[in-house]
Amino acid sequence: MSEKEDSSTNNPDYAPALIKPLDYSLVWCIDERSNDCLNGCAYFWFPQPPDGYKSLGYLVTNKPEKPDTEEIRCVRANLTDNCEAYRQVLKIDSSSRYLKLTLGVWSTRPCDRGMHGKGVAVGTFFCSSHWSSGEINIACLRNLNSNLHAMPNLNQLHALINHYGPTVFFHPDEVYMPSSVSWFFENGALLYRKNVSQGENIDSEGSNLPAGGTNDGEYWIDLPKDARRETVKRGNIASAKLYLHVKPAFGGTYTDIVMWVFCPFNGPGILKLEFMNVNLGKIGQHVGDWEHFTLRISNFTGELWGIYLSQHSGGQWVEVTDLEFIEGNKASIYSTKYGHASFPHPGIYLQGSSKIGIGIRNDAAKSSNYVDSSSQYEIIAAEYLGDGVVTEPCWLQYMREWGPKIQYDSRTELDKIIRRLPPMFRNSVKNVFAKFPNELSGEEGPTGPKEKNNWLGDERW
Numbered sequence: 001m002s003e004k005e006d007s008s009t010n011n012p013d014y015a016p017a018l019i020k021p022l023d024y025s026l027v028w029c030i031d032e033r034s035n036d037c038l039n040g041c042a043y044f045w046f047p048q049p050p051d052g053y054k055s056l057g058y059l060v061t062n063k064p065e066k067p068d069t070e071e072i073r074c075v076r077a078n079l080t081d082n083c084e085a086y087r088q089v090l091k092i093d094s095s096s097r098y099l100k101l102t103l104g105v106w107s108t109r110p111c112d113r114g115m116h117g118k119g120v121a122v123g124t125f126f127c128s129s130h131w132s133s134g135e136i137n138i139a140c141l142r143n144l145n146s147n148l149h150a151m152p153n154l155n156q157l158h159a160l161i162n163h164y165g166p167t168v169f170f171h172p173d174e175v176y177m178p179s180s181v182s183w184f185f186e187n188g189a190l191l192y193r194k195n196v197s198q199g200e201n202i203d204s205e206g207s208n209l210p211a212g213g214t215n216d217g218e219y220w221i222d223l224p225k226d227a228r229r230e231t232v233k234r235g236n237i238a239s240a241k242l243y244l245h246v247k248p249a250f251g252g253t254y255t256d257i258v259m260w261v262f263c264p265f266n267g268p269g270i271l272k273l274e275f276m277n278v279n280l281g282k283i284g285q286h287v288g289d290w291e292h293f294t295l296r297i298s299n300f301t302g303e304l305w306g307i308y309l310s311q312h313s314g315g316q317w318v319e320v321t322d323l324e325f326i327e328g329n330k331a332s333i334y335s336t337k338y339g340h341a342s343f344p345h346p347g348i349y350l351q352g353s354s355k356i357g358i359g360i361r362n363d364a365a366k367s368s369n370y371v372d373s374s375s376q377y378e379i380i381a382a383e384y385l386g387d388g389v390v391t392e393p394c395w396l397q398y399m400r401e402w403g404p405k406i407q408y409d410s411r412t413e414l415d416k417i418i419r420r421l422p423p424m425f426r427n428s429v430k431n432v433f434a435k436f437p438n439e440l441s442g443e444e445g446p447t448g449p450k451e452k453n454n455w456l457g458d459e460r461w
Contacts, residue, residue, distance in 0.1 A: 018073040021047035024066045027058065028103040028129045030092065044103065044127050046137070049074035054139035056080070057108075057124025080139035081119035081251075082111040085126045104128050110140050110250060113458035115383070118142045120251040143251030150252050150299035151384050157246060161257065164295055164304050164329055165374025168261060170237070171337035172367035176265045176289075177235035178340075181206065181243075181395055184264050187232050188224025192404065199225070206395030215447050219400040223264065223287055233265040242373040245449065246382040249458070254305065255297045259373055260380075260449045263289040267338025270361045271417070272350060273425050277361065280417060284339065284360075288402030288445040290452075291340045293333055294459055307331060308459040309342035311362070312351065315460060318344045330374055334364035358428045380449075396450055403445015 024045040045059045045067060053074040061067055085106035092103045105127045110119025120141040152160060170177060182204040190199030191209060199222060202208060210219055223229045243260040269284030270277055294308040306319050323344050324332040334343045343349055343364045350359030382390045414433050418426050449455060 015052065015076055017076050017079060019050060019053055019076075020069040021055065021072060021074050022050055023048045023069070024059070026066075027127055029064070030103075047072050047074060052077050054080040055137070056122055056140065057138055058127055075139070075141065077139075079142055079144070081117075081142035083108045083119060083121075083136065083138065083140035084111050085136055089125065102129065108136070108138065108140065113249065115247040115249075115456050117249075117458075118144070118251045120253050141251075143253070145252075148248055148252035148384055151248055152255055152299070154382075154385060154389060157255075157257075157379070157382070160255070160297060160302075161244070161377060162374050164257075164297065164331075165242075165372065165377065166259075166293070166295075166307070166331040166333045167326060168242075168333045168335055168342075168371045168373065169364075169366045170335050170369040170371075171363055171365050172369070173363075174335075174337050174367075174369060175234060176263055176267045176338060176340075177237040177369065178240040178261050178263045178371060179236040180239040180241055181262055181393075183236050183239040184232065184262070185395075187236075188226065188228045189232070189264075190222050190224060192220050192222055194218050205393060206398060209395055209398040210400070211394070211397035213399055215400050215451060217400075219398075220404050220445060221288060221400075221402045222404050235264050237369055237371065240371045240376065242371065242377040243449070244377050244379045244381075245455065246379065246384075248384055249296060252384075253299055255299055257295040257297065258292055258449075258454065259294070259377070260290060260292045261335070261340070261371070263291070263340055265289065266340065269339065270363075271429070272348075272357070272359055272361045273421070273429070274357045278417065278421070280360075283414065283417075286403045286445050289340055290402065290446050290449060291335070291342060292449070292452075292454075293342050294454075304329065304331075307333070307344075309333065309344065310459075311341040311343070311349075312339065315342075317459065330372075332366070334366070336362040336364050352431075358425065396448065398448055399451050401445040401447055405444040 024047055027044045027046050029043040030041060041062050043061045043064060045061065047055045047059060049055045054077050055074050059067055059072055086109045087107050088104055089107055090105035105125050108124060108126050109121055110117055112119055120143050122140055124138065126136050126138055185202040185206060186204050189202050191202050192199045194217060200208070223232050240261070243262070245258040245260070247256050247258070249256045264287070266284070266286050266289035268282060269280040271280055292310050296305040297303065298305055304320055306317050307323060308317050309315055326332055334346055336343065336349070339362060341362050343362065346365045349362040349364065351362055352359030379390050380396055381392050418429055421429060
C-alpha cells in the first residue's frame, strides 16, 4: 500500500468530500392502494451513508423502485454539523386496507445557531412516520472557514442598514418614550452601590460605570432624585437612536443586525377582562427598559429573510410576507404602549389567556412619534470585523441592572387586584398572573444588551 493510500485510511481529510449512499431505506409511502392517492404516488427514501459520512436529507420519488445511488451524495462527516427538526411543514395520514400511517415532515436548522456556531442550513427536510420528530438522522453543513468571507464589511453594513432599517412607531398615547443612553446619563441618571445611600452621577459615555463582572446585585442605575425625575421617565424621542449589534448567523451565511432601543422607564400593565380594562397600578413598571428586534439578511442574495420581534420575555420571527413596508424595503414595527414590546401590525395583543378574552393588553398603533433606524442608529458591536473597526461604548460593558429592585411585594399587589374583581373572573385572572414574566411583575430593572442570551446565542424561536 502506498503512503498516500495509507494516509487516506487514517485521515478522513483525504477521503472524498462527497460519496454515493450505500443504499436506501423506505421511510414512508403513499401508493395506489391508499385512499389518499389523488394525483399520483410518493415514496420517501433515506439515503444510508457509508461510515464517516452523513446524509443531508431525504429523497422523494413517485415510483416504488429504489432510486439509483447516483441520484444523491452523502457528505464527509467532518464537513457536517448537527441539526434538528424545526417547524412541521407537512402531516399526511395515509391508510390502506392493511395499515394506517402518519408522515410528519419538518424543516431543519443547525443545533448551534449562536454567533460562533458553524452549522449552515441547507434547506432540506426531515421526515418520520412517528407522531413526533424524535431523534434526527441527518445533518447540515459546517463552515470550516473562520474568516467568514461572506459577511459584509463596514461600508456594506451601512448600506444594508440604510436599505432595510425599519421605522419603529410608538403608540399615540405613549407616555414613556425612548431616549439615547447619553441623554439618560446627562439628565441625572444615578449609579448606586449596595450599602451606599448616595447615588453617583454618570458621565455621558458611561465611563465611570463598573465594567465587566456579572449581575451580582452590587450596582444598579436609577432615575434622578430631584425635579428632573418625571421628565427623565418620559424619555426624549428626539435624542433616541437604535443601538446595533451585528453578528454572523448560520455559519456566516446570514447576517443578523440586532437593533436595541432604550427607554428610561417601562410603564404599568393594563389587564383586559372582556369589555373591561383594569389598571395594574405599579405592576409591570420599572426603571430602564431594553427592547430589541433582529433583521436576518442572506449574505448570498442580500435579501431580508425575516425580522425577530422581542415581546417581553419571548418574541417571534416574522417572515417578510407578513411585514408592513414603507419606503420600499423598510419595515414598520409597532412598539406597544407603556411596555414597548414589538409587533408587526397595529392592534391589541393579549399576553396571557387570549382565548377567553382575558390578558395583559399590548396596544400597538401608528403615530407621529417614531424612530427611523435606517438613519438614527449607532453600531455598538460587530466582533467579526476584527479589533478596532467598531469601538464598543463604555456603557455596553456595564453588566448590572439598569433599574433598582421595586420595593413592594408584587404577589400581594396582584392578590389585591384579584379580590376587587367580579368572582366570575378571579380564577381566569389568577391563571394569567401565574404566567407573568419577571419584568412584567416589576421585580427589578433589566440588565443591558450584552447580558442577554441572544448576544452570543440565537433568538428564542
